[in-house]
Amino acid sequence: MSHYSLAVITDEPDNIEKMLAPYDESIEVEPYIDITKEEIIKHAKERKEGYIKAVENGEELRDWQQEYLNANTDEELYKLERYEDEEYDENGNMLSKYNPNSKWDWYEIGGRWHNEILVKENVEDAISGSPSFMDLSSHFKDSDNGFMWVDGARIKDIQFGKMEELKNQNNYYGMYWDLFVDSKEPETDEEKKFIEENINFYKREYYLERYGTKEYFIKQKSMFICHALLDESGWHEVGAMGWFGIDDSTKDSETVFTEKFNEVLKNPDNQNKYLVIVDCHI
Structure with missing residues (x-):
C-alpha cells in the first residue's frame, strides 16, 4: 500500500x-459491471493456452489446472473462472460494489x-x-x-x-x-x-x-x-x-x-x- x-x-x-x-x-456503490462475461472467457482461454505450453515443456499440472485442458467450449471455460463469492448479473458479467472513484x-x-x-x-x-x-x-x-x-x-x-x-x-x-x-x-x-x-x-x-x-x-x-x-x-x-x-x-x-x-x-x-x-x- x-x-x-x-x-x-x-x-x-x-x-x-x-x-x-x-x-x-x-x-459501497450500486452494483456495476466490473468484468464482462466475454472478458472472463478471454482470460480463461489465455490461461488454457498457458497450461498447454506448460505441458509441452514437460511441466506437470495440478488437478484444477488440468480442468482447463478438459474444457472444450466457452461456457465450460467460463464456469472455471466463475467464483462463488462474487456477484454476477443474469448475463454472466461480474459485478462490483467497489467505489470506482x-x-x-x-x-x-x-x-x-x-x-x-x-x-x-x-x-x-x-x-x-x-x-x-x-x-x-x-x-x-x-x-x-x-x-x-x-x-x-x-x-x-x-x-x-x-x-x-x-x-x-x-x-x-x-x-x-x-x-x-x-x-x-x-x-x-x-x-x-x-x-x-x-x-x-x-x-x-x-x-x-x-x-x-x-x-x-x-x-x-x-x-x-x-x-x-x-x-x-x-x-x-x-x-x-x-x-x-x-x-x-x-x-x-x-x-x-x-x-x-x-x-x-x-x-x-x-x-x-x-x-x-x-x-x-x-
Whole structure:
C-alpha cells in the first residue's frame, strides 16, 4: 500500500472532509459491471493456452489446472473462472460494489508531509496538522528567521520562491542525480550518508527518458508540487497510485499535471483560498 501527498484547494478548511468523501475506498456503490462475461472467457482461454505450453515443456499440472485442458467450449471455460463469492448479473458479467472513484482509505492533514508549506511568521490563519513518524521532506526544513513551516495557508501567503530556494540550498537533487543516475562513487561522508538514507527504485534509463538532463531534473524536483490536487473542479493526479509509492505516471502525464497544478496556484481567483497538504493512504 502507498502514501502520497494531496493538495486541497478550498475556501474553508472545514470543507476538506466533505471534499474527500466521494473518494473514500470504503464506500459501497450500486452494483456495476466490473468484468464482462466475454472478458472472463478471454482470460480463461489465455490461461488454457498457458497450461498447454506448460505441458509441452514437460511441466506437470495440478488437478484444477488440468480442468482447463478438459474444457472444450466457452461456457465450460467460463464456469472455471466463475467464483462463488462474487456477484454476477443474469448475463454472466461480474459485478462490483467497489467505489470506482476510490483514492484513499485513510488520510490526515500533514502526516508524512507535515510542515511542507512556508509562510511568514506573522500569518495568522495558517493551518497545522499532525506530524508522522516518517517525515518525507525533512531534508529542506531549515528556514530563515521570520518564516515558519505549516500544513496549510492561503495561497497568497505561501512563499513558493523561498521554498524552492531552500530545497536547492543543500544540493539534495543534484547529489541524487550524481549518485543514483550517474553512479558516482560516494567520496565524502555527506555522500556516503546520502546513499545510506535514500532509496532509488529506478534504473538510469528512467531518469534520462523522463528528465533528460540533471538541470531539468533539479528544476522539476525543486518546485512545489504534490502527487494529486483536489479543487472545486474535482480530482487531478500525475498518475494512478500503486504499491510501494509507485504510480503509473508518464513524462506526458507529469507535464499535463504540472501545468494544471501551477495554473490553479497562479489563478487570481484562488489567491484567497487555502492550500492544505493531506497525507493520503490507499
